[in-house]
Amino acid sequence: MNESIFLLDKRVVFDSTKMTLSHGNEIIRISEAETHLLLAFWHGLYKKEDIIHLVWENRGGCVSESSYYKLINQMRNDFSSIGLQPSDIVTRPRVGVSLSVAIEPIKKITSLKVSDENVKGPSTREKIFYKIKRHSVFVVLTGAILLALLYGVFTIYKAPVRNSPDSFFTYLGEYNDYAIYKTKEDKVTLSEVVFAFNSLKIKIYRQNGRHLYYIREPNMNIFLQCL
Structure with a gap:
């Protein structure tokens, strides 16, 4: 998968490469197992067997029931430290565990913002063109008025004696x-x-x-x- 940075509950940044959770100026480091647990949630996994396979067995390790529950408790403690609720990690009896808050890749969110800017782009360009055009008209009118005033002054000072x-x-x-x-x-x-x-x-x-x-x-x- 290409995604490496995610948003949890639209406010906590999860960096799977650096294995960190951050919220404002607060940053905590999480373990490799916790990182893979959050990635499992991103993949939509919730069954205990699937999570154990992704977090441990997929990398050639072995795990016991106690390690599985210890990981969940450790993840809940990290959530509490970074401003999330421990209850955001929901245990499903005899099934597994799931995440109740949204986990979204930041890349997708950025793409949506860029797309929105592209939609608004032509309208923005039209507004800029209108402002430039209006400014040009103002400059032309101002120049014409100044020329008229200069011509009037010139006429007064250069008029024949009969106009004195x-x-x-x-x-x-x-x-x-x-x-x-x-x-x-x-x-x-x-x-x-x-x-x-x-x-x-x-x-x-x-x-x-x-x-x-x-x-x-x-x-x-x-x-x-x-x-």
Whole structure:
């Protein structure tokens, strides 16, 4: 048989090559006879004669009734030491002995997990492809927006003189060391602009610029501050 490592009750590792039982950080070494007894359980053997043949006679040895029962008691003690129940080894009167908990080769369990991953593989690849595609669209859109902003800035700074502030605003006067401008079409006076300036709820600071461009809109006063 190819299997050498098993799980007992889905929690205790039985290594038939190293002849050990382990559970977490706990490891105990078992005898060769105990190892073959557990392998007999794995083979589905439970009759006393079959177990004796596999554990002893198959290897050219001989055994007495007392050795058979001593082996069973020894195995139960090991179960108790590693976290299993001694009662997991069930004696069948006048028949033999059997194991009441599952014994499974770890290789089969691993194969099932791998198969499950293979089933989910295409779906996972589709999700990854979707994420890459969505990320690519985001990068393209971000790049387009940045290009549009750069073009707008370039247009503002490279526009002809007719698009400069002087084409839309005219100098109105000085107030509190600010140079104030208004739109050419607006008939507003300096005193009206000063009143609107003093009515602002958000303070304007001189260090941000001394040129104030005033735009009057219905129910709204707009000031553009420039250096």
